[in-house]
Amino acid sequence: MKLSYFTLSVALRHLRYGVGQSLLTIGVVAISVLLIVYLRTTIGGSQVRIVQNVAGAIPHIIVEPAERTPIGAWNLPGNAPDTLFVGEASSLPRAQDKIEDWKQWVEAFGKDPQFTVVSPVVAGNVFLFRGARRQAVRMAAVVPEIHDAIVDIEVDLLEGNFKRLPPGEVAIGFKLARKFGIRLRDKLRLVGPGDRTLTVTVGGIYSTGAGALDDDQLFLNLRDGQSLLELGSAISLIGLRIDDLFQAEAVATALRSRVPFKVRSWITDNPSVFFTIDSQNQTINLVLISTIIAAGFGIASVLILSVTTKFREIGILKAMGATPPEIQTIFVIEGFLLAVVGCLVGIPAGIALLKALASIRVPGPDGRIRELFLIEIDPGLLAFAAGVAITVGVIAAFFPARRAAKIDPMSVIRGS
Amino acid sequence: MADTRTPVIELAGIGKTYVSGDVQTPVLFDVGFRIYPGEFVAIVGGSGSGKTTLLNIMGLLDRPSTGKVMVEGREVSNLDEQGRAEVRRDRLGFIFQFHYLLPEFTVIENALMPCRMKGPKYEAAEEPRMRALLDLVGLGEKLRNRPSQLSGGQQQRVAVVRSLANNPALVLADEPTGNLDSRSGRIVFDLMKSLSRESGIAFVMVTHDDDFALEADRVIRIRDGRIESPGTPRPAPAEAT
Numbered sequence: 001m002k003l004s005y006f007t008l009s010v011a012l013r014h015l016r017y018g019v020g021q022s023l024l025t026i027g028v029v030a031i032s033v034l035l036i037v038y039l040r041t042t043i044g045g046s047q048v049r050i051v052q053n054v055a056g057a058i059p060h061i062i063v064e065p066a067e068r069t070p071i072g073a074w075n076l077p078g079n080a081p082d083t084l085f086v087g088e089a090s091s092l093p094r095a096q097d098k099i100e101d102w103k104q105w106v107e108a109f110g111k112d113p114q115f116t117v118v119s120p121v122v123a124g125n126v127f128l129f130r131g132a133r134r135q136a137v138r139m140a141a142v143v144p145e146i147h148d149a150i151v152d153i154e155v156d157l158l159e160g161n162f163k164r165l166p167p168g169e170v171a172i173g174f175k176l177a178r179k180f181g182i183r184l185r186d187k188l189r190l191v192g193p194g195d196r197t198l199t200v201t202v203g204g205i206y207s208t209g210a211g212a213l214d215d216d217q218l219f220l221n222l223r224d225g226q227s228l229l230e231l232g233s234a235i236s237l238i239g240l241r242i243d244d245l246f247q248a249e250a251v252a253t254a255l256r257s258r259v260p261f262k263v264r265s266w267i268t269d270n271p272s273v274f275f276t277i278d279s280q281n282q283t284i285n286l287v288l289i290s291t292i293i294a295a296g297f298g299i300a301s302v303l304i305l306s307v308t309t310k311f312r313e314i315g316i317l318k319a320m321g322a323t324p325p326e327i328q329t330i331f332v333i334e335g336f337l338l339a340v341v342g343c344l345v346g347i348p349a350g351i352a353l354l355k356a357l358a359s360i361r362v363p364g365p366d367g368r369i370r371e372l373f374l375i376e377i378d379p380g381l382l383a384f385a386a387g388v389a390i391t392v393g394v395i396a397a398f399f400p401a402r403r404a405a406k407i408d409p410m411s412v413i414r415g416s
Numbered sequence: 417m418a419d420t421r422t423p424v425i426e427l428a429g430i431g432k433t434y435v436s437g438d439v440q441t442p443v444l445f446d447v448g449f450r451i452y453p454g455e456f457v458a459i460v461g462g463s464g465s466g467k468t469t470l471l472n473i474m475g476l477l478d479r480p481s482t483g484k485v486m487v488e489g490r491e492v493s494n495l496d497e498q499g500r501a502e503v504r505r506d507r508l509g510f511i512f513q514f515h516y517l518l519p520e521f522t523v524i525e526n527a528l529m530p531c532r533m534k535g536p537k538y539e540a541a542e543e544p545r546m547r548a549l550l551d552l553v554g555l556g557e558k559l560r561n562r563p564s565q566l567s568g569g570q571q572q573r574v575a576v577v578r579s580l581a582n583n584p585a586l587v588l589a590d591e592p593t594g595n596l597d598s599r600s601g602r603i604v605f606d607l608m609k610s611l612s613r614e615s616g617i618a619f620v621m622v623t624h625d626d627d628f629a630l631e632a633d634r635v636i637r638i639r640d641g642r643i644e645s646p647g648t649p650r651p652a653p654a655e656a657t
Contacts, residue, residue, distance in 0.1 A: 005536045010518075017520035316516040319477060320530050321505025321582075323498055410477050413468070413512055413590060 001332065002325045010317075011333035014306060022338065025302045029342020029389055030349060032295035036288050036385040037350030042357065043284055045374030047277045051245065051266070058266055059119065059150050059239025060248040061255065063109075065099055066262045098234035099261070105238060114251060117149040117241035122225030124236065128218070129189040130180040137176065137216045139190070141225015144171075150239055151213070153206045158368070159184045160204035167221045169203030173214035177205045190218075192228040200224065207368050246277070292388055295342070296396035299335050303400035307331065307407075314404050315412025324405035331404050335397020336390065343386040350385075351377060422489050423450035424585040424618045425474055430483035432469055432641075442641065443469050447483070449636060449646045451586065454616040456609055457647065458623055458632035466641040467622045468590060474620065475508055475588045476500040488585055505533055509579030509587035509617075511608075513594045515571040517563035523550065523574055524559040530582040542581060549577045553607055569600025576607055580615065587612075589621040593628065601625070 015022045099105065102120050109118040122141035127134050140147070144165040148154045153162045153171065162171050170188065182188065182202055190198045200220060208214055226232065242251055248265035256263045267274045307314070314327055358375035432444040443466045451457055461467045472478035473485060476492060485493040492503050504510075509530075517526045525532075527546045531539040550556060553573040555566075563571050572592065579587045589608065593601030605628050612619045621632070629635050634647035 005539075006533045009532065010520075013518075013520040312514070312516045313518050316510075316512070317518075317529070318501070319475070319504065319510050319512075320578075321501050321503075321508075321533055323501045326533075410472055412516070413472065413477070 001329050002323070003329060003333070004326065006322070007326050007329040008333060011330045011337065014310070014330070015334055015337060018306065021302050021305070025298050025338045026342045026345060028298035029295045029339050029393065030346035032291045033343050033346030033385045033389050034350040034353065035291050036388065037347065037382060038353055039284055039288060040381055040385075041350075041354055041375055041377065042373050043280065044378075045376060047280065048245070049374045050277065051270075051273060058269075059117075059121075060242050060245050061240040061252045061263060061265050062237050063099075063105070063240065063255070063259060063261045063263050064237035065097055066260065098231050098236060099238065100234045102235045102238060105259070109238065109240060114242055115240045116243060117146065117239070119143065119147045119150055119239040119241075120222060120235045121147070121239050122222060122229055122231060122236050124193065124225075124229050126193075126228060127191040128176075128180070129191065130182065130186075133180060135176075135179075135216070137218055138212075139218055139220065139225060139228070141220050141222045141228070143222050144219065147219070147239070150241055151208075151219075153204075153208060153213075153219070156206045156208045158205045158207055160202070162204045162206065162219070165203050165219070165221060167223055168200055169220070170200045171204035171206060171219045172202060173217055174205055174207040175211075175214045176216060176218070177202070190220075190228060192230065194230050196228055196230055198224060198228050209364060209368075209370065246274075292392050295389065296392040298396075299338050299393050300396040300400060302338070303331055303335060303397050304403070306334070307400045307404040310404075311407060312412050314407045315409040318407065319409040319413065327407070328401040328405040331401030332394060332397045335393045335401070338397075339390045339393025342393070343389050346389070347382050347386060351382075421452050423452050423486070424488055425620075426450045426484075426486040426489075427470075427474065428484045428486070430470070430473060430480045430485070432466070432473065432478070433481045444473075444480070444641045447638075447641075447643055449643065451618050451620060453585070453618055454612065455618045456612045456633045457618070457620045457636060458629040458634070459620060459636045459638060460623060460626070460629045461638035461644075465638045467638050470638065471588055471590050471620070471622050474586075475510060476504055505530065506582060507585045509582065509584035511572075511575050511579045511587065511589040511592045513591040515563075515568075515575040517571055517574055517578075519563055522560050522562060523555060523566070526563065526574055527577045528581055529578060534582070542583075546577060546581060549580065549611075550574070553577060567600070569596050569603060572596060572600070572604050573607060576604060576611070580611060580617065584617060586618045586620065589619060591622055591624065593623070593625065601628075605631070 106118050106120055109115050119142060124139055125136055126139045128137045145163045148163045158174055160171065161169075165171055170190075172182065176182070182205075184202055184205060186202045188200055188202060190200060192198070206214070222235070226234070229236075242248060245266065249267040252263045252265035252268075318324075318327060354375050354377055357373045358371060360372040361369045362372050364370050428448045430444055430447040431442070433440050433442045435441075447470060459467045459470065469478065473480050476485070476495075480493055483493070484491055487503055487507055492500065495503065518529065521529065524543070524546065527550055528539050528543060531542045531546075547556070547559065550559060553576070555570060555573060558566060558570070563574070566574070572595075576592070579589075587608075592608065593604050596604060608619055608621065609631070611617070621628070623629055635645070636647050637644040
């Protein structure tokens with residue numbers, strides 16, 4: 001390869017002179033890039049939405065008390081004082097269903113950059129009483145400002161507050177509210193497992209679109225939950241969020257060896273969802289690989305045609321002293337430029353399409369207007385799409401370029 | 417009396433045999449001669465006599481099976497492909513039967529193409545000379561035209577000017593008038609001859625046309641791969657009187 005004024009100027013002129021063919025190839029590359037950006041973003045968005053809807057707005061990783069109380073291996077008979085682990089002990093007493101020293105753990109997880117949200121939670125089932133009616137509901141007592149980064153309810157509020165929900169107030173789903181005829185500021189009575197009663201005010205009504213959250217879930221402040229479940233200052237679990245929710249199981253596995261708790265990820269809790277998404281991803285990847293290969297063939301076919309039609313000119317250039325690496329470079333530059341310009345067209349087109357899709361809002365079954373597509377434009381994906389297209393463009397150009405470099409000037413001179 | 421000048425090209429004991437599978441086809445046998453600066457040499461011979469093979473070996477486009485090729489006193493027959501390309505780029509010019517101008521480039525850009533290979537500074541430095549040469553051959557008004565807008569004779573004149581772009585020591589022309597009508601052929605031939613006279617660049621032209629051959633300074637006759645008559649080198653200018 002030899003990038004020079006000569007090779008660059010000849011490559012540029014070839015592309016400009018065959019502008020029709022160049023534009024067609026650029027179009028193929030642009031469509032491929034657009035497809036990568038569009039499919040990955042929209043399908044990725046719908047996958048996140050599926051996970052949210054099926055699994056509820058849940059932490060990616062849940063850290064909760066172990067089923068058995070961990071006991072220091074050094075305390076077991078026959079072990080040296082510095083023994084850390086000897087195997088599984090199964091006949092130990094049941095652990096208490098709470099984490100006492102949660103503040104230290106929340107602080108420790110908070111220092112770990114892979115966790116984007118660390119939320120202490122008191123979780124359990126309680127009875128909701130409204131007049132003579134009652135229903136068992138799932139309760140999550142949280143620090144609303146922190147936990148909103150997990151459940152994202154503030155944006156789904158129909159009325160009231162979530163992030164600034166004060167003690168003594170609850171946020172409930174609109175379906176639960178409708179079922180009981182509850183309105184904002186109404187009083188409700190909650191009864192815990194130990195018949196502990198708490199009267200609360202409805203401070204927020206939300207509609208997330210996730211059935212489990214809207215139908216039988218309520219949120220209240222951490223201290224109210226601790227009181228209702230008689231946990232004192234302890235909590236039930238710590239919820240963690242990470243950047244890539246599909247990495248949850250890998251992160252959970254790594255965490256298991258570091259903490260004396262049971263650690264589970266949303267993936268192990270919802271294996272069918274994960275497998276559905278995984279198979280969907282494989283299918284999309286196959287489509288995308290096929291698309292990009294088709295773009296590569298497009299570039300290769302244009303350059304093969306170019307090498308064939310410019311056979312004589314290439315021979316004359318070689319006779320005049322152009323070296324094989326220079327001839328090869330001319331065609332590799334052409335493939336590279338076709339791919340780069342294809343990206344320069346395809347990526348802005350992809351972004352424009354995604355922005356247009358993101359602005360589409362339609363009424364949902366609950367009557368609320370929502371975005372039809374969950375779109376989050378990822379600069380990393382754009383860079384990936386461009387990188388793939390340019391790499392494929394250069395590889396596709398390489399073979400016609402090598403063919404051009406091998407043209408024997410004598411065969412041109414002989415007129416064959 | 418021995419000629420003390422350094423020949424622009426010297427061939428010694430050149431043999432060429434093409435091998436295809438088990439079949440060996442000898443084409444040239446013990447060919448040797450010297451071409452001196454400013455000479456206008458015609459190589460003539462019948463079809464299949466080996467004259468084009470000889471020209472290709474002189475132009476470092478083909479390798480001899482035996483013998484040596486020296487360009488300005490330097491042996492070049494043992495160079496690799498890169499080295500041969502560099503010698504072609506720096507010291508040799510080519511004119512072919514078919515002009516093969518690059519259709520994407522204008523007349524002046526085509527003429528400057530060998531300079532472009534050497535870099536933008538070299539190209540810029542040579543542009544005035546090439547403009548003057550194109551003007552001299554009657555194409556001064558067509559510098560910005562594409563080759564497709566020129567006649568065959570005009571295109572071949574551009575190819576002749578292009579062969580001089582890199583200030584070569586030797587221009588090799590393979591049937592440069594073979595594809596032109598007689599009037600255009602005459603114009604191109606006269607042009608080559610006058611450029612050779614004015615520039616001191618040696619021209620070697622393979623031709624079928626006896627009329628043109630007779631007007632050359634020297635005629636090398638080749639028959640069945642052997643030099644029948646090497647001609648007499650034109651004397652150095654000091655000896656010419």
